Amino acid sequence: MSKAAEIDIASVSKIYGTTTAVHAISLKIPAGTYCCLLGPSGCGKTSTLRMIAGHESISSGDIRLGNAVVTDLPPARRGTAMMFQSYALFPHLDLVDNVAFSLKMKGVSKDERHAKALDMLKLMQLEAYATRRPAQLSGGQQQRVALARALITDPEALLLDEPLSALDPFLKIRMRAELKKLQTSLGITFVHVTHSQEEAMALADLIVVMNDGRIEQAAHPRAVFERPATAFVAKFMGDHNVISGRVIENSDSMLKLSVSAGGEFLAANTGAAGLTDSADIAVRTDRVRIGEPSEKGLGFIGSVTNVEYRGSSVKLSVNGAGVEDFTAILSDTAFFANPVRVGEAIPLCWNREDVVVLGRLKH
Known part of the structure; x- marks a missing residue:
């Protein structure tokens, strides 16, 4: 696995026409951290995640990943991988080909990419389902396939957009534990967008509470819980x-x-x-x-x-x-x-x- 990278967001803004979605935020996410961007709908957390991934252009400011400024780089050259809320699996491909897809696009030989995809499925405890299609899997299994597909490129940072929102409450709690275990064992930087205070508290080393395109507080979960910085954080954490x-x-x-x-x-x-x-x-x-x-x-x-x-x-x-x-x-x-x-x-x-x-x- 590749090493983790620090993410440095320096005075980054996102403006859509006359609307400012993100107001010149600055944030350092140390390498190997599990960071949760937390806040209500429309607070700018998903725009921030998509700017780190390169799926959204930056209106002003810079993003560094490790020592490289990635502000103008396309997603594939950033060293990040994104797992989308919808999982976006290909229904007509089996799990091996789903997981190996990005390596196929990079021209990796069939034997090599299939071997690596099987390794990733093993990591997710899904090797027994390798020849199945996504529709034959449960929600939790589909999620693990999407994770395997994101991780096969050896990213320095994994970006997760509300990855647990489609799961039932019991599975949510189980997948939370799996995500935390995975991040600890891989040692890479995870940036996870959620509107659930409970999810952020359970997973994060660093919680970044956002409101109206600004960062209200960025701290360890215990500090956010015990010493909220602003009235918004105190009310939102509940x-x-x-x-x-x-x-x-x-x-x-x-x-x-x-x-x-x-x-x-x-x-x-x-x-x-x-x-x-x-x-x-x-x-x-x-x-x-x-x-x-x-x-x-x-x-x-x-x-x-x-x-x-x-x-x-x-x-x-x-x-x-x-x-x-x-x-x-x-x-x-x-x-x-x-x-x-x-x-x-x-x-x-x-x-x-x-x-x-x-x-x-x-x-």
């Missing part, structure tokens, strides 16, 4: 409540916010030095408890709007103190020891260390 308000106090040790409908909230002042008028803070949903706060500003009284049983946990939605749809994730033990109902007024609280001061993305 594990933090975001409270936006007016700054009424900003000292060396503490930030105090006032919410329009009356609530006041505290946060330890980390990175909030420049905030003077308004600010966003985030509170981890799984750190919220039912009970009176230890000090004013670390909780509020609200009305329960929804109770959702999830097996090992229970999700509460609460409105109050000017905060709508505030989420608390309680363990099933904690909830059933003291159950609450929709419509009930309850006190919620959390610790100061469970509050994050969020940054603002400069547009």
Whole structure:
């Protein structure tokens, strides 16, 4: 297998007519990293992937793969391979010829390309199906054929466009494990586009959260989960409540916010030095408890709007103190020891260390 390459995206933009799909993004993906580009539909993640692959022209900026600038190179000369969402297998060819297709286009002899295709099918545990056509395979098997076909060219980076979206939930989880195992054993750089937070958390060494053609945060999954950089990341990852308000106090040790409908909230002042008028803070949903706060500003009284049983946990939605749809994730033990109902007024609280001061993305 060829060695992995670092991917360096330098001030890359993509403009379609009057619409800017990607706004001058810069990102370094270290060699051998499993990177997930994550975000809602239309955030620019697929355009970014296609620009790395060469299937989409770059409006401005440069992309380097290893030491080579590949900005103007055609896809076949970049050292990348792309696996498409639809798999795009040839229905009339058996698996060996499907996998060997790119080598056939390069003029590799039949014996050599078939031997290499069989090696790839072996890697995917599909050698027993070598003479079958794609229609005779399950979705998960078709996906592995598409992977084998992409990997046969010994790419330095494999680019995957929502590769698991067509699979059922159980198969998704199994294929996630297979993708991770494959990337670890091959050691090459994977760049994987997804809109699933769970998928990105399970697979990536580097999560790149995109919104509206910009990068909101690029970090290890744990950093994105525990310390979201912006309100968008905190909301999109779904594990933090975001409270936006007016700054009424900003000292060396503490930030105090006032919410329009009356609530006041505290946060330890980390990175909030420049905030003077308004600010966003985030509170981890799984750190919220039912009970009176230890000090004013670390909780509020609200009305329960929804109770959702999830097996090992229970999700509460609460409105109050000017905060709508505030989420608390309680363990099933904690909830059933003291159950609450929709419509009930309850006190919620959390610790100061469970509050994050969020940054603002400069547009």
